[in-house]
Amino acid sequence: MKLTKFLATIVFALGVTGVAAAQQMQAPPQGDQVDQLDQLLDLDENQQQEIRSLLDEAERQLTPKEQEAQALQARLGDYVGPDFDENAIRQDAARLGDLTGEITAETVLLQSRIEAVFTEEQRQRLDDAIAQQQQQMQDLQDQMQQQEGQPAQPAQ
Numbered sequence: 001m002k003l004t005k006f007l008a009t010i011v012f013a014l015g016v017t018g019v020a021a022a023q024q025m026q027a028p029p030q031g032d033q034v035d036q037l038d039q040l041l042d043l044d045e046n047q048q049q050e051i052r053s054l055l056d057e058a059e060r061q062l063t064p065k066e067q068e069a070q071a072l073q074a075r076l077g078d079y080v081g082p083d084f085d086e087n088a089i090r091q092d093a094a095r096l097g098d099l100t101g102e103i104t105a106e107t108v109l110l111q112s113r114i115e116a117v118f119t120e121e122q123r124q125r126l127d128d129a130i131a132q133q134q135q136q137m138q139d140l141q142d143q144m145q146q147q148e149g150q151p152a153q154p155a156q
Contacts, residue, residue: 040129041122050117058110065099065106072096 034051037043043051072092079089115123 041118041125043122047117051114054110054113054117058106062103062106065103069096069099069103072099 033055034043034048037051038048072095076089076092076096079085079092115126118126
């Protein structure tokens with residue numbers, strides 16, 4: 001449950017859908033993220049500035065790692081074929097694994113640093129908003145499953 005809450009916090013607060021998505025997409029501009037948090041949590045000016053600083057630093061650290069990971073993924077795809085080089089594949093796959101671990105660690109650290117900026121009341125509001133969003137997602141999934149179980153309505 002704690003992992004689910006953590007991942008939901010990342011998705012909700014930062015617009016990051018996970019390491020794989022971070023490697024495939026650009027994150028929204030940091031101003032958008034801070035503005036969203038401000039609207040939800042009523043951040044003061046110092047909190048906004050600190051979060052912007054944290055996001056800028058994370059972007060400086062993560063961007064080269066994400067780019068290298070994308071390049072490794074592409075190169076691994078190029079290895080597929082009858083004349084493959086097992087050593088090269090294993091070496092690139094190991095480096096990709098290391099990078100994924102580094103990106104994950106930096107993402108967790110970023111989330112922790114951002115949450116440290118919030119007051120206890122703001123953390124509670126964020127938790128409440130996340131719980132509400134999770135409930136809405138669960139309700140939608142339940143509704144979709146119910147619709148799948150119903151026979152198709154004939155066209156008239």
